[in-house]
Amino acid sequence: MGLSDLVASKVGVPVEALRLLLTLLAGYPIAAIYRKYIVDQPSKPLHHIFFALCGISLCYYNYGVDTYHSLLGIVTTFALVYVLRSKPLIMLSVNFVFHMGYLLLGYYYTASNEYDILWTMPHCILTLRMIGFGFDVSDELKSEEQLSKDQKETALKELPTLLELLAFAYFPSGFLVGPQFPYRRYRSFINGEYRQYEGCVNAGLKRLSMGVLYLAICQVGLMILPDTYFLTPEYADRPFILRIFYLGFWAKFSLYKYISCWLLTEGALMSIGFSYKGQDAEGKPDWSGCSNVKLMLLETGNTMQHYVQSFNVNTNQWVGHYIFKRLKFLNNRNISYAAALGFLAVWHGFHSGYYMSFLMEYMIVTVEKQITNAYTKNVLPKYGETLENSKIYAVLYFICLKSYNIVYMGWCLTAFVFLKYERWITVFGAVNYFGFIYMIIWVAAYNGYHYFKHKVNATRPVRKED
Known part of the structure; x- marks a missing residue:
């Protein structure tokens, strides 16, 4: 040994x-x-x-x-x-x-x-x-x-x-x-192009400390909510609201496992002077050129799109540069985006959980864009000024978005962690398949509304001016 x-x-x-x-x-x-x-x-x-x-x-x-x-x-x-x-x-x-x-x-x-x-x-x-x-x-x-x-x-x-x-x-x-x-x-x-800039060691040690902190939180969190707990009858018997929030917090702790590894390796890259990015807003050297996670956005974000933008940043940039943008000849961003996610799923392996996770990412990001579009076009023009001046609305808005952020992250990460169909479908069943149900309801309502709106506009007589 x-x-x-x-x-x-x-x-x-x-x-x-x-x-x-x-x-x-x-x-x-x-x-x-x-x-x-x-x-x-x-x-x-x-x-x-x-x-x-x-x-x-x-x-x-x-x-x-x-x-x-x-x-x-x-x-x-x-x-x-x-x-x-x-x-x-x-x-x-x-x-x-x-x-x-x-x-x-x-x-x-x-x-x-x-x-x-x-x-x-x-x-x-x-x-x-x-x-x-x-x-x-x-x-x-x-x-x-x-x-x-x-x-x-x-x-x-x-x-x-x-x-x-x-x-x-x-x-x-x-x-x-x-x-x-x-x-x-x-x-x-x-070639020594980054040696003239100072501060890389301090930046690296700060990243190291953040990596150790996230690793500690991950270990404690997964001791309280281990993966195996979500496959047990005990979890399935919990009240629904507790089940979905337990799953969400478990997902955060599981993410920290990856984040801590990236922070540790980023700190080493900073310390050696490898990660120079340019100058920040204050004119100081920016050593985040190899950062794989945007911590502030990750912790303060409220949507799945925020997770996509803040998590595994360099891999996403790689896929954007070498896959997504090179499919520009298709002239369809949705197809290019789906192809990029499909590549990522295949790159991860054969487990069905990877494909389900990236499918869910595509669907949820699409739904988020539709909801944002509906909110911007239909709610804000009528009630925007009133809502902006309401403290109660601001609090409710924050609570709802943050709750959505936590709950749906748990749903999305389930298949990615449990990998095998018989395992992740068990967890999905334990939370009553809520992720599928709510999205189906939204898609049906959204497309139904636009379908009937189109029908009404098509049958409305055209008024001719004299």
Whole structure:
């Protein structure tokens, strides 16, 4: 039994989870070593070797010989780019199919009823990174007029060496749980473009403290409301209002598990000086360029759209940049949005819970837009001034939106966490399928109203002026 196994058994946590946590925290001493001994070294290969060796070592610490999966993926993309660069469509297609196919095969052979910490976890991060890298290489072959503003910022003129690609893919504080970033950011960092700015260590330590706080809240919260509780008859026998709020608070605690990991790794990226974004409103360096969560929006938001905008930010930006915007030729935002969510569901794996979760996101965001549109057009013009001056309305408005925010987050996250149909449908049944029922009622009322409004307008006689 290794040291990690011994400590995990004493603490009472899975050894895989302990290794994951230690790997995230390792980003801080790595950042300190780099800043003290390597950052000013003129030899760029030394920088690449340092990051590649650190990342591969941490990957091997977590997954042992299964590290070969990621090595194979990186080498394959390197070969495809150099051999097929002059044929970008073929290169992109083969690169995309290879990485998605390899990832899905990995899911197929390793999946269980739980969210497993296996080699497939960093491999899903690598899959997006290598697919995005392929797009960046192909974008440089297009004319300047064909590129969007975002594509101009990520397109690659000079191809990296295999060592550089390994360092980029295995960057110690980014390969395990993200965040996603393009190769151009890594190259800018190595070229020293961010070194002139100060405050990165302080920003990183603040992010570290927030990560520890969220991890503590997550652990306490899930001890009070563990996943297994929602599959028990005891939960199903609770009063309805308690059931839906218990589910909502459980979802918040479950989200904090992901958020704490992202905060820890973001802090390490900040500490090493990797995440420079520009200057903030006060003219000070902004080190949030790799932030994967917008904490203020997450905690103060009131809609599902706020969750989408504040959670897993870099992955959403990746999907927006490499999937959604490249489907512009379809001339339909709804189809492009559905395709982007479909890609995300497939990227997560085969479990039905992923597909249900992203389907629910699409439906709820659509309904939210319809409700907002109806409120803006029909309520505010008539009663807006009165409502703005009413303190009672302001309080009720806040309570209703925040309650909706908590309750529906529980509904949406259920399938994502419980994964298997027989598990998440049990929880849905325990809360009387309220998420489906309320949305069906709204969709029927909304479309029925517009249908009859159209019929009335169509049958109304047209008045001709003399």
